[in-house]
Amino acid sequence: MTRALLFSLLLSTAAFAEDVAVDDPGDGYTPDEAQEETLRLTGYVDVGFSKVTGNGSSFLDADTRVPLDYGNDAFAPAVNSRGEVASTDSKGRFTNGFLPRSVGIGSTPSFLINTTSADVRFQPRGVPIFLFARVQVMPRLLPTGDLTRLELQQAFGRVSPFKNHELALFLGRFDSVFGIEYLENEANLRSGITPSLIARYTTGHGLGAKAFYRFQLPALWSAVSFNFAATNNGTRIEALVPVDASLTGNFVGSGRIGYELNLQHLQVKLGASGLYGPRNDQRTPTSRQLALAGDLRVNAYGLSVSGEFLYLHDEKGLTPGKITGQGLGELATEFTVFGGWGRLGYTLPWKTTALTGVTFYGRYDRRHAQFAGFPEVQTDRFTVGTRVDLYDFVALKLEALFNRELAGAPNVDNDVYTSSAVFTW
Amino acid sequence: MRPLLPLLLALTGCGLSPPRSERALVWTAREFKASHTAAVDFGGWRPAQFLMLAGEPLAFLPNTPAAQADGLTLFAGVSDGVSAPFVITDVWQNHPQPWVQPVWSPRDELGKTPETSNPDDAVLNLFPVDVDSTFYSPYWQLEELVTPGLTSKTYRTARDVLNAPASVVRRHGALVLCPIVPEGVGLAGAGDTLTDPASLRALAPPTAPRAYVEGNIVHYLAFGLDRVETDGQNLVEAPAYFFVAQQDGRRITLPIAAVLPSSPLRHALVRRVDVDVDALERITTVKPGAYVPSARPELRTVLGAFAGPVPSAANDDVARFTLRVALNPSCFTATDFPGSCQWLDSAASVEALSSAVRSVTDVQATLGVLEFKP
Numbered sequence: 001m002t003r004a005l006l007f008s009l010l011l012s013t014a015a016f017a018e019d020v021a022v023d024d025p026g027d028g029y030t031p032d033e034a035q036e037e038t039l040r041l042t043g044y045v046d047v048g049f050s051k052v053t054g055n056g057s058s059f060l061d062a063d064t065r066v067p068l069d070y071g072n073d074a075f076a077p078a079v080n081s082r083g084e085v086a087s088t089d090s091k092g093r094f095t096n097g098f099l100p101r102s103v104g105i106g107s108t109p110s111f112l113i114n115t116t117s118a119d120v121r122f123q124p125r126g127v128p129i130f131l132f133a134r135v136q137v138m139p140r141l142l143p144t145g146d147l148t149r150l151e152l153q154q155a156f157g158r159v160s161p162f163k164n165h166e167l168a169l170f171l172g173r174f175d176s177v178f179g180i181e182y183l184e185n186e187a188n189l190r191s192g193i194t195p196s197l198i199a200r201y202t203t204g205h206g207l208g209a210k211a212f213y214r215f216q217l218p219a220l221w222s223a224v225s226f227n228f229a230a231t232n233n234g235t236r237i238e239a240l241v242p243v244d245a246s247l248t249g250n251f252v253g254s255g256r257i258g259y260e261l262n263l264q265h266l267q268v269k270l271g272a273s274g275l276y277g278p279r280n281d282q283r284t285p286t287s288r289q290l291a292l293a294g295d296l297r298v299n300a301y302g303l304s305v306s307g308e309f310l311y312l313h314d315e316k317g318l319t320p321g322k323i324t325g326q327g328l329g330e331l332a333t334e335f336t337v338f339g340g341w342g343r344l345g346y347t348l349p350w351k352t353t354a355l356t357g358v359t360f361y362g363r364y365d366r367r368h369a370q371f372a373g374f375p376e377v378q379t380d381r382f383t384v385g386t387r388v389d390l391y392d393f394v395a396l397k398l399e400a401l402f403n404r405e406l407a408g409a410p411n412v413d414n415d416v417y418t419s420s421a422v423f424t425w
Numbered sequence: 426m427r428p429l430l431p432l433l434l435a436l437t438g439c440g441l442s443p444p445r446s447e448r449a450l451v452w453t454a455r456e457f458k459a460s461h462t463a464a465v466d467f468g469g470w471r472p473a474q475f476l477m478l479a480g481e482p483l484a485f486l487p488n489t490p491a492a493q494a495d496g497l498t499l500f501a502g503v504s505d506g507v508s509a510p511f512v513i514t515d516v517w518q519n520h521p522q523p524w525v526q527p528v529w530s531p532r533d534e535l536g537k538t539p540e541t542s543n544p545d546d547a548v549l550n551l552f553p554v555d556v557d558s559t560f561y562s563p564y565w566q567l568e569e570l571v572t573p574g575l576t577s578k579t580y581r582t583a584r585d586v587l588n589a590p591a592s593v594v595r596r597h598g599a600l601v602l603c604p605i606v607p608e609g610v611g612l613a614g615a616g617d618t619l620t621d622p623a624s625l626r627a628l629a630p631p632t633a634p635r636a637y638v639e640g641n642i643v644h645y646l647a648f649g650l651d652r653v654e655t656d657g658q659n660l661v662e663a664p665a666y667f668f669v670a671q672q673d674g675r676r677i678t679l680p681i682a683a684v685l686p687s688s689p690l691r692h693a694l695v696r697r698v699d700v701d702v703d704a705l706e707r708i709t710t711v712k713p714g715a716y717v718p719s720a721r722p723e724l725r726t727v728l729g730a731f732a733g734p735v736p737s738a739a740n741d742d743v744a745r746f747t748l749r750v751a752l753n754p755s756c757f758t759a760t761d762f763p764g765s766c767q768w769l770d771s772a773a774s775v776e777a778l779s780s781a782v783r784s785v786t787d788v789q790a791t792l793g794v795l796e797f798k799p
Contacts, residue, residue: 062595063587064527064568065553066560071583094524096560316559320449320521330521331449333559373558375583375639410587 040121043134044424046114046187050079054413056087056106058403063410067096070333070371073379075100076403077414078194080114081187082138083203083237086416089143097281097322097329098371100200101239104142113139114420115187117153130158153205170210170229173243177210177227178202178235178254178273179308180295188424192385193399194416196341197365198310200240201291202273206231207243208251221262228255233280234289238325241280247323248285252277269297275312281324282317282332289314302347309340316372333374339367357389375408395422445787450518453556453563454606458495468516468788469667469678469697474498475513477613485622485680485748488723489615496613497606497646501623501682501748502794503770504689508745510621510628511685512612514604514646515563515791522659523562523694523789526553528601528636529586530567533575546577550636553583555643556605563605563791564653564660564694567598581640602652602693604791605638605645612646612795619795623682623747627798648793652693662789665695666775668750670702670731679731681715682748684775689794697788700775702731704782705752713769714754716746724748733757 055061058072065071068090077085080103088095088102103112115136122131134154140147156172176182179202184190195203208231216223233243234252258271275291278284291312298305317332345361363383370376385399401416452467457475465472477484477498480491484498497512517523529551533539539548554561570586571594572579580586611633612619619628632647654661663686668679679702686692706712714733717725724747725732733754740762749770751757756766769775775783 060587064566065583066524066526070560071553318448320519331559371559373554373556373561375553405584408584410584 038123038125041118042121042425043116043118044186044188044422045116046081046420046422048080048112048114048193048418048420049109050086050103050105050112050416050418051109052077052079052086052105052107052417053415054107055089056108056414057085057089058409058412058414059090059093060410060412061091064093066094067098067329068093069095069098070374071377072409072412073197073367073369073377073403073405074098075197075200076379076381076401077416078401079103079105079416079418080112080420081185081190081193081195082115083195083199084114084138095329096331096333097240097324097326099239099326100237101326102142103140104147113137117186128160128163130160132156132158156210166212166214166216168212170212171208173205173207174210174229175205176203176235176254177206177212177229177256178275178291179256179293179310180269180271180297180306181308182235187420188395188422191343191345191359191361191387192363192383193397193418193420194383194401196308196363197367197379197381198308198337198339198341200237201310201312201337202235202293202308204233204235204237204241205243206233206235206252206254208232223260223262225258225260226255227258228253234275234277235291240324242323242325247280247283248278250278250285252280252289254291265300267297267299269295271295279314279317279332281322281329282319283321283323284318287315287317287332302349304345304347305343306345307340307342310338312337334372335370336372337367337369339365339369341365354390355388356392357387359387359389361385361387370408377408378406379409380404380406393424395420395424397422446519448518449520451520451561452516453561454497454514454604454610455556457497458607458610468518468790469669469699469786470513470516474678475516476610483613483615483622485724485727486615486620487727492613492615495607495610497610497793498613499619499622499628499795501621502685502689502792503623503682503749504685505687505771505773506768508621508624508626508682508797509685509689509794510623511683511689511792511794513790514606514793517789519787520789522662523564523791524560525562525564525566525600525660526560527568528552528565528603529570529580530598531570531572531575531580534571534573536569536571539575541577544635547635548575548577548579549642550634551580551583551586552603552605552636552638552643552645555638555641561605563602565601565603567601567650569596569598570594571596581637583639599650600653600655601650602648602791602793603645604648604793605636605643606633608644610644621795621797623749624744625747626744628795629798630795631793646793648693651691652794654691660694661692662694662696663692664698664772664785665790665792666698666700666769666772666783668702668731669699679715680727680748681731681750682770684769684772685792685794686772689792690796693791693793695790695792697786697790698775699784699786700769700778701782701784702750705778708779708782709752711753711755713750713752714757715748715750716743716754716757716766718744718747721747736762 084101087106117136138149156174182203210229214225230251232246254275256273261268273293279289293310295308314335316334322329322332343363347359365381382402388396397420460472502509666684717732736757752767
């Protein structure tokens with residue numbers, strides 16, 4: 001009843017809004033350059049309403065194993081596009097730095113300002129330089145008090161040295177180059193609401209240098225792209241691995257090679273990604289991380305199929321301490337994960353001035369993850385949802401997540417019913 | 426004499442005082458056995474010191490029949506003047522404080538573990554992790570699962586336990602000391618007999634049950650309840666003093682009675698503190714020595730130069746002082762022995778020495794202190 005009320009409210013709000021042109025997110029790897037003004041301000045507000053079953057976390061009261069976050073998937077009950085969960089309250093039990101950020105609502109249904117995001121873009125006329133910064137505010141009330149966060153999510157300069165070649169060099173903090181899910185990091189770009197079960201490993205922002213190059217093969221209606229980065233941290237989200245400083249002095253190399261076929265009614269994109277370097281939650285460069293991934297996207301006649309699989313291995317940390325974006329843990333354990341997701345979506349083939357898009361989608365996620373010496377935690381998730389776009393600047397989304405623990409972790413009631421209204425300017 | 430050679434190397438020449446480590450290191454009985462012959466440092470000891478393989482002569486009793494199975498070495502210890510023989514089950518270096526995992530103990534409706542003569546039908550306890558986990562320690566919080574209709578197949582994994590229905594009553598119990606060991610590893614003794622290497626009195630061995638870890642059978646030694654104290658959040662460690670000396674240009678751990686904390690049965694988690702015998706000699710101008718009865722020449726061979734003077738025959742029957750260190754070993758031959766000896770046989774007596782002779786290391790160990798048979 002409450003969710004229905006929210007949906008009606010959002011619809012009515014959107015109906016009175018002005019028609020504001022927004023950027024085509026395109027491939028999303030970088031914001032589009034300003035075509036007219038040299039300085040532009042853009043952004044969005046993501047307002048959510050969520051309810052999670054159980055206690056809002058993936059933790060059972062009876063589970064006294066340590067660390068608690070090694071034997072469960074704390075990321076499962078995600079409620080928004082940031083991957084934040086309803087609760088990570090361990091009730092005093094020891095955890096060791098494998099936790100998402102929390103919105104702190106537990107099982108209580110609640111409105112949330114998921115994200116308020118403001119972008120500044122600057123491109124001097126006639127100069128192949130582009131500057132971008134994105135600042136986000138996340139108001140949060142956790143059991144420990146007000147933990148509102150202000151985050152400089154991206155800040156980079158980009159140089160495109162050749163007019164006739166699609167080559168761009170970046171320096172600063174920017175999107176991941178690994179896989180495809182980072183393309184939907186922002187709520188206004190994401191088809192659905194919540195990220196997949198493997199997004200935590202692939203969608204983090206990196207601080208360092210990046211190069212993107214794409215060349216077209218017109219005779220084949222195709223293009224091949226290369227996207228490589230050398231960063232402090234790799235591609236894990238900042239809650240797990242610190243971004244703002246290198247702890248080892250060595251960078252993490254990551255990259256993706258992509259192929260795309262662009263026909264009139266059919267678009268196919270394939271990619272292979274890799275990552276190698278020190279795990280940046282230790283101060284020793286000899287403990288390394290390795291990741292490999294493959295991805296596929298097919299779009300035809302409003303139907304879209306996409307998927308990604310991932311293998312990742314962290315070597316054991318050698319020194320005491322584990323440094324994450326949320327604090328200190330005690331030891332960095334050897335870790336292996338294999339997982340992936342597949343999504344099927346369909347966008348209705350008609351639109352009006354007000355109703356600019358209606359998409360239905362479903363996604364299946366699976367994740368097998370193991371900290372050395374602990375049981376392999378096997379989980380999966382079914383996600384279903386719909387997205388309605390109004391006037392090209394409001395997106396209304398409804399989503400349900402059905403999480404299952406298949407092995408290694410106890411069965412826990414942590415399904416999610418969430419909604420999101422994204423207002424873009 | 427040949428069998429004594431590796432023993433002597435292990436006990437006298439190879440136990441190094443531990444260099445500080447940047448790495449977080451942990452060694453369990455599995456590593457003790459796997460690296461038994463390796464010349465590597467395990468927190469100031471060599472692996473061969475912790476564990477005797479089947480067929481090897483017993484460490485402090487080289488003339489007795491060889492051990493029939495692999496077993497943890499029995500060390501001589503003393504606490505507040507009382508013999509406290511022990512084994513070392515786990516060693517950590519530069520490591521966070523050990524964690525306490527649950528150990529689940531299934532019980533029937535009567536609160537008892539069902540008995541069976543068929544090992545395959547036995548209801549076993551369950552550990553959530555094995556020794557290959559970063560967060561393994563031999564300390565466990567006992568949790569009884571009173572389960573209607575309990576069978577040997579009810580619980581095999583942590584998931585089974587945590588998915589148990591609400592009809593299962595969970596009762597939290599005491600902390601227990603249960604180091605997981607490789608199959609077949611017990612305590613080093615001749616046959617079924619365990620003896621204190623110092624007093625030669627018979628010891629009560631720990632039980633050696635089996636348990637499940639994620640459906641796999643593991644073996645462990647059950648030293649019993651309340652072997653460690655807590656401050657509510659963490660395990661409390663206590664200092665244990667090991668005597669070290671320079672030998673052939675290296676610091677070695679001497680095979681003489683370590684000084685354990687008071688109430689050693691309740692202080693299994695210890696911090697290794699080295700007591701430098703050479704520095705002690707420089708300060709007191711007298712070389713300390715360990716008491717070895719004249720009737721145990723083989724033990725004198727093991728200790729070499731660190732054995733004190735051969736006691737007079739009249740002082741030869743005070744077995745409980747064997748392997749203890751005296752600051753004035755000349756008292757071993759005195760007529761008022763043992764009253765005239767200045768024993769280092771308590772934490773207080775070691776703490777009373779100059780701080781220059783003691784060095785607190787970054788090594789922690791778990792001691793399985795054994796009780797004497799009545």
